[in-house]
Amino acid sequence: MPSHLFADRPAQPPEPGSVDALIKQTRRLRGEVDAVRRDAVVDDDDAQGRWQRALCDLAVHHLDDLGEHLGQLKEGMPPAVEAAPGDPALSAPLEAGSDLTRVGSAEWNLLTDEVSWSEELFQIFGRSPEAGPLSLDELGSTLFSEDQPLLTSMVTACLVDGRPIDGEFRIVRADGRVRTLQMRGEPVLDPDGCTASMWAVLRDVSDLRRSQRAVRESRDSLQRQREIAQTEHRLAVELQEAVLPPWRGSLRFPHGSSGTLDVAAHYLPSATSALIGGDWYDALELPDGCSMLTVGDLTGHGVTATSGMAMMLGALRGMAMAGIAPGPLMGWLNQLLETSVQPALGSAVCCRFDPARRVLTWAQAGHPAPLLFRHGSGRALAPPEGVLLGATSGANYGQAEVGLEVGDVLVLHTDGLTPRSIEFSRADGTERLLALAPRFSAARSAQDIIRMVIEEFGEGEREDDACVLVARIGT
Template sequence: MPSHLFADRPAQPPEPGSVDALISQTRRLRGGVDAVRRDTVVDDDDVQGRWQRALCDLAVHHLDDLREQLDQLKEGLPPAPALQGLTEPGPEADADGTPQTRVGSAEWNLLTDEVTWSDELFQIFGRPPEAGPLPLDELGSILFSEDQPLLTAMVTACLVDGKPIDGEFRIVRSDGRVRTLHMRGEPVLDSDGCTASMWAVLRDVSELRRSQRAVRESRDSLQRRREIAQTEHRLAVELQEAVLPPWRGSLRFPHGDTGALDVAAHYLPSASSALIGGDWYDALELADGCSLLTVGDLTGHGVTATSGMAMMLGALRGMAMAGIEPGPLMGWLNQLQEASAQPALGSAVCCRYDPARRTLSWAQSGHPAPLLFRGGAGRALVPPEGVLLGATSGAAYGQAEERLEAGDVLVLHTDGLASGDTGAVRPGGIERLLALAPRFTAARSAQECLRTVLEEFGEGDREDGACILVARIAD
């Protein structure tokens, strides 16, 4: 029995040409989306890629539905029964290649107990036609137990109150496959206004819901990743701020003495503020009147790098305060890095300045050498032997000594200062620093020298953060 909704409506098919154009556009768009889906490379750790792939899958399902509906629109209103026009979508393949139709129709006659199913509905339910359609009171037997009350409520509301049916439930087919069906239907009234039958259109939306679920889960996973990254970034920033020296401006070690050091330092963030690395700088007055000057960097970014940096800087401060010379100190740092639960490579330069003799004793571990500026010229100090921290077990580190004079300027920096957006040292990066020698000679404080460096290197597209420390020998 046809639905009363369609009984008095004449067919009004659109112009074939316009529908053909829409079908062609849909097919081209579907092909484009499918190409993007194929080109989306996804691995286990690529949350963003999985989200994009899931969106492409969902878009493909929607476009397939649209194409099938346009095909039906092109064919026009089919012959009676009127519902038959809703059961003609093209088949799709199931996960194992079994053809699956998407839409079928049914009608349950309450007066004669006759049940009519379309061929497509038998395919959707995985039920052989010779078994016959399911009566309305047996339909719930193949539903998930938690979905059965929903079907009962919908059918009751339709038959008793005349309300339309619109809801989803899951079925378990005879072959064990689980499918999600969307059911829409209405009561058909007789001449006395009583419910004579109920018709329904059932659509298999299993793959559509799977795609929507994949989009939702990947989106939620991506959001969690972003929240975790934001939290880790905040912790890394807070840890870095807690560990690096809190002083701003210049420091003087020791206060008021001839040959004392005037020190200023600064941390330059990367172009991407999300990349907090393991860079450090420090200046510390030691118990014997000497001064510690150091800069360094651990590989990596985030909390792991900053926590490793905090451990290294704490150990360096303690050993320097205990009177350990820079060369042996580097050896102990190398052993500490080998024993770390989160091993990483590190480079550092450690200087011990004696104001009484105006001598600088220093060691390095694969780090750019300090730059010495004197009399309007600059040069890099000749580095003693030293490999990256954590690179070789039992490595030996040499120690060099340099005699300093009043007005000399020392510049210590991490390699991020002169590196570009690839992390590689820019050609002429050190030369740009050495070219600042005349301005350093004219400067009267370490802070003034530091401002000169920041004017030259402060803005840029550096990939990593960088530390710069300037020490000037008081006149």
């Protein structure tokens, strides 16, 4: 930043037309950014929204400063301060009618102890021109105590070492308001090369720094939320993998025999959500030779939903092993969910298959009924009475029975299999599954049927995760 005393010729002002064009562009851009800022809806829990709003605020402050500086450049240096040292673009007064003064200039003469302040600097300090400008010693008394050493080192570097200065400090105005100022300056030398005075430009950057701090804090908050979400997702996945049966093919119940029930299942993740839901599937061989089949879903996502799912599935397995029938079992699950620490709603279907009689006994709680496929066609079983788990206290759950034949296929699924948006032109999940009946009848195993379901519903169109369980009645 060379001193004005050593300039070979005065700086040539820019063409007015070019500055006018820049001012118009800046004003237009400022209006567009401000419109985006006003339209932003910020929720206290929305870290991303707060960060975006803070960035808009910061951009507005920068554009305000740019507009003011361009206005100063357009007006040029007024005659009253032409002899004053400093940067003309920063020392000139602001545009008339400006609501906020941000830049002022000063000079401290070491030979005469004379101090010159621009009108804007008096406004920045909240000081009346009649009270006069502050000397360097008096200037230090307005600073925060912890910032005073910084000003001392800056002044020393300028006056003793002859170096330009650039730093920030906080002042307390006469009206008690705290402002952050940026001070840039340099020594002015006499013809002998000695320091004659120090000039400086002081800029009020309080609003700018506040906006930058808001951006930084919002960004840090957003980053913390992302890290928490990633951790919760990892924990939910690990918990789900630890609880759900890790099947990679078909299972045959009961074990050790020719097999009467061929079972396969699959978990289909959500296409739009990074969080794991509370869907489950399970098949279990019971002590009396029967088999238990179940699928279900708890509301919510993340660790809360998967931990609740683990609790429900553990209770369901224990009661099934104890011989409790599907209807009463649903009643106990409803009471368990109702009294849990983290209340939620759930839907479920539980089936008990007796291979000796080939009879399926089942109950449901606000859940899609099992689909029965036989001889190339399919239908949904008529559901017994049953409301959502956790919806009401003391709910009763009915049971239904259906006889099965060799070659029959049962399909149990949760309601996240298809999108929840209203699409009158598309069949729902049940209809689309029933339409696969001819292909199911030709399948050689339950795992083949699972592959057909995955091909039909894919991995990229669901708004929620889902589970599918297939049981094929063997000889």
